[in-house]
Amino acid sequence: MSALSNSPLAAHVGKHPGEPNMMDPALLTDPFGGYGALREQGPVVRGRFMDDSPVWLVTRFDDVRQVLRDQRFVNNPTAPSLGHSLQENPMVRLLDMMGLPEHFRPYLLGSILNNDAPDHTRLRRLVSRAFTTRKITDLRPRVEQIADELLARLPEHAEDGVVDLIKHFAYPLPITVICELVGIPEADRPQWRKWGADLVSLQPERMSVSFPAMIEHIHELIHERRRALTDDLLSELIRTHDDDGGRLSDVEMVTMILTVVLAGHETTAHLIGNGTTALLTHPDQLRLLRDDPALMPRAVHELLRWCGPVHITQLRYASEDVEVAGTPIRQGDAVQLVLVSANFDPRHYTDPERLDLTRHPAGHAENHVGFGHGMHYCLGATLAKQEGEVAFARLFAHYPEMSLGVAPEQLERTALPGSWRLEALPLRLG
Template sequence: MTNPETPPAELPELDLTDPAVLRAPFAAYGRVREIAPVARLVTPGFGGLLALTRYADARAMLTDPRFGLAAHSYLRPEVPEHCRPYLRTMGEMDGPEHTRLRRLVSPAFSARRAAEFRPRIERIVDRLLDGLPAHTEDGAVDLLRHFATPLPMEVICELVGVPESDRPRWREYGAAVAAGHGERFAEAIPGIIDGARATVASRTVVPDADLVSRLIRVRAEDGDRLTETELVTLVWHLVLAGQTPTNLLANAVETLLREPDQLAVLRADPDLMPGAVEELTRWCGPQLLTVPRFPDEDVEIAGVRISKGEPVTAALAAVNRDPRAFTDPERLDLTRPPGPPGHLGYGHGPHFCLGAPLARVQVEVALAALLRRFPDLAAAASPERMPDPGTWRLASLRLTLG
């Protein structure tokens, strides 16, 4: 006997502007998860969307071809006309179009490629850590500003092959993107696109050992290859999606300093680092919600009828701590055994984050080097968080280096 469909009006609601939700999203989403498998997220004045709160339902939705993505966020009136052809990324594509691009570029983002790139990430991390003491003010340094924020863009510049002379501008772009979709972000778009176009044009004439040169050479068995527009768009996508390590690394450090027993476990056995990063991503990953999907027909999930075209998201803050999927999920356990079920911090299915292997390596290298370099690292002030309903992120992370 099947359960009757739940009318949407009876679903529990979360107000995304509620200070209690913004301050403690994992607790708020956890309470809703235990009430119902689907909740309505509302933002006064902006409408709402449905959120799946339980792991199995969320995982299934992310692989269900009836749920599609929409091109949405970046075509703003202030974006120059010449930038517009490059703004629609793979993250906004479905079906054969997405499959084709993913097939062409995936080998360049494999776990093996990320491991090969590790020594270059280690050099970047060491250079940033060398400079940390110089940024000390009143005995403390803001790790978010001077380490976690610049790291991903330094890695992207190295990966893509941005000339050294252009990197100061790219660092500014990275800070703007990491800061969120505000005025600085919009102002950075033309510079990112123009820089990507220049890099692709240069590598087309004079190839090197970087990612862009490698992708220019990619040719499928049927002769298919990436166009100039697709290459530039991929660089734009890298800049957008590649900022994840900023907030994950900052969240991880802040969490470990609040969990001294777990920090001691990790310091005692650095070989735990890969699994620790996975557990920290489950526990304090920055993305609270996945990009909304839109069903192309009426769909029923967990007894709830979802109408065609209604936006649906997976509430990662809920599903990654679902007791139906994880043992003792409300406990941070850096020795948690690997394997299924895996967290959904990088999504699942066809749109699983292309850069996940690179992000993992960055955070592993950065966290290991930071803890090794500064054994007496400590919080200098209570961390301040940004009131962001979609991203669990800090405004600053002031630490004493010891």
């Protein structure tokens, strides 16, 4: 696994013995075991955020869900109800450490992810029409077509009989789908993938260059699209802004495009990579899926639980004094909800370490927190589930004899706190 040793964030590791830091190597290399041990230590554990500020880690399933739906915890790091100055906020300090100029802060701090009601409700309503169940269902034939085209070309990318699924399928599928939905031109999509990688790298020299370039690009895209509006999400946001600027500001429009495109492909790409690895290393479960293709929706939910790409939520903050699982949380305190430990909580699951594609009953509510819960439940969850279903079904239909190109223990993962992603997934197509 690659290291973050040259990141300024790594300098804080070990400064506070007994308080786990999200940059601790044990949590980066084995988040399942590391956060699992914290879960058994207690439902709420005092730890350290990436900037070394104190944070409460909520580790167990029931408590994670409770906090996710508790509106006394807010997402907005600048909310007046927190009772602290802007410079005391860990997210602001993190942006400073990453070298982002102050005038770019609103594009990150003001996103739909960092807003609470009523602003969150307003922004979500503006974009949710693009992600309705009906619209996503109508999109499925196009998703299948894109998947089939990418899979047919996989052999062209093979070297010595091995092809990287992350580079040539797991990323191109969701980025093509979300860019078509939003209205990002095909020629710009490779650049978006690079920008996305730079933003999650936690490397100041990459972030400080790519983020301003991305914001400038979106402004240019909006300017160009105004001259020829279409039926994509970008055009819809422009119409909303121009018809009633009070409902959507310039910064909000740019931030919405940024958030939807990045969130719409980064996590799905790694769900496909992680899920493919899980199925190939659990042939009994893959056989179940091949024998019963109708199992696929349940299988995707289990893969989201067992090897989902997102292990923590963004920070939430107590807007008043509150108690979680018997632990007093003070107004303004930061709280980190640990999805990976919740999804393996033996208090909620029988034999949680076992991958079981039949675990989640068909037609029942989600029995995991891979997409979060409550008001901030993932806006693109329906699209991500569909892309996962299509990706796994089409991949194993095209290449039924596919196998890993290296031993499982040789697969390299990117060392990013709260994220579970492969650097590459070498496969032999059979």
